[in-house]
Amino acid sequence: MAARFRVRYAETDKMGIAHHSNYVIWMELGRVEWLKEQGLDYRQLESEGVALAVAAIDLQYRASAFFDDELEVKTILSELKSRRLRFDYQIARVSDQTLLALGSSIHIPTNEQNQAVRFPAHWLDELATKVTRG
Amino acid sequence: MAARFRVRYAETDKMGIAHHSNYVIWMELGRVEWLKEQGLDYRQLESEGVALAVAAIDLQYRASAFFDDELEVKTILSELKSRRLRFDYQIARVSDQTLLALGSSIHIPTNEQNQAVRFPAHWLDELATKVTRG
Amino acid sequence: MAARFRVRYAETDKMGIAHHSNYVIWMELGRVEWLKEQGLDYRQLESEGVALAVAAIDLQYRASAFFDDELEVKTILSELKSRRLRFDYQIARVSDQTLLALGSSIHIPTNEQNQAVRFPAHWLDELATKVTRG
């Protein structure tokens, strides 16, 4: 029910902690996994010519992650419109359930020419029941 | 007066554009360069046992960056307190001055034990005249 | 008995495949996992003041990896001396067992001052029975 992975050595920085830019990639892991859990494959979406361009992100960092820590990203779909989706994320360390970061991302459905489009109706229908308001 | 660099091939993704996570790294390039332009070296700060832990970031994406585009990050220090600094960023493509993204980051001075500390007074003094309110 | 993970979206490039630099990071995942399977924790090694500096790597790429492909890194310790270790890697796609790449890495035990040292005797003893000659 959540993406799980370990902090890679290459993700650490000279402060000895995971560099803050990795959390953006980890939110993406959470998002891809969430879609998969709903039976929706991001590759399938892209094969229909639709991508979810990232329009905005934010992250609040609460605690550091260290090399080889097992982390978990809990993802919810917090907003769903035909031209805008929003996901919220909680990133935590599995061993002690420390909350490491809270984040969100806003997405615009786009076509292969990188133009904003309406999210395909059958995807909207499938996701409509999955929205969790914060 | 700004960090300049080109989009790396490795920074692109299968959408054919620079992956959105790179902007977080590019903001860091802007921040490091800004400090250097003020005569303040981030390595010097770290050698005094102080780091600027990242407490929060946000980014709004306006347009895509492509492989080998020359980009420019304009950075301002928009808030300066002894326990909190905020930087704002504009990331643009040099060739046509397209604004690609707006971002900000909030930082907490920390010691080598990763504990919040007051920003050293001589750094505060030096930076106090550099604050640009938005 | 092997590191398993999925290709991240951020790891793809504009050719639509996983960028070749990621394989170096994936070899590291294989190495860390291999040590763990032997009951040897890389964090434990580092806490004894010893790191395994990378002295050389090579990689031969055989086939491409795509977004969300599940990959597997099989790692063997192919050489063990007090001042030099060598690991060999096979990276394959799990679904069809396609071999994607063959690689190797050579490591020099170093201390915290980044100087070459002898690998601690108790680690050597533990690893001596694990060497697989190619």
Add this chain to the structure above:
Amino acid sequence: MAARFRVRYAETDKMGIAHHSNYVIWMELGRVEWLKEQGLDYRQLESEGVALAVAAIDLQYRASAFFDDELEVKTILSELKSRRLRFDYQIARVSDQTLLALGSSIHIPTNEQNQAVRFPAHWLDELATKVTRG
């Protein structure tokens, strides 16, 4: 006559040095810059439907790179065939000319279906005079 850039904070790891995987990306910076210096734009090559798939890489690491070090990648084209190119690289720190790493990469021209093709004749002709045998 060479790619120059500074080591990014995000490129460092918990050993306090630039992570070894970055050198693969830096070789790519050297290769792209080298082509540009010959008047050959890698984007132009790709727009003709040809990519230079990476078939193999190797790297020997001699010394560490640190945050904010200015580095230089010297690149030569050491082998040129219609179906195979080889580049060799020297990566050095600019300030003291310390050699940090030696590397090479082997490339196969491919089309958009990721199939091996002959390198376009006009590119071969242009590059034929640029080969530096080691």
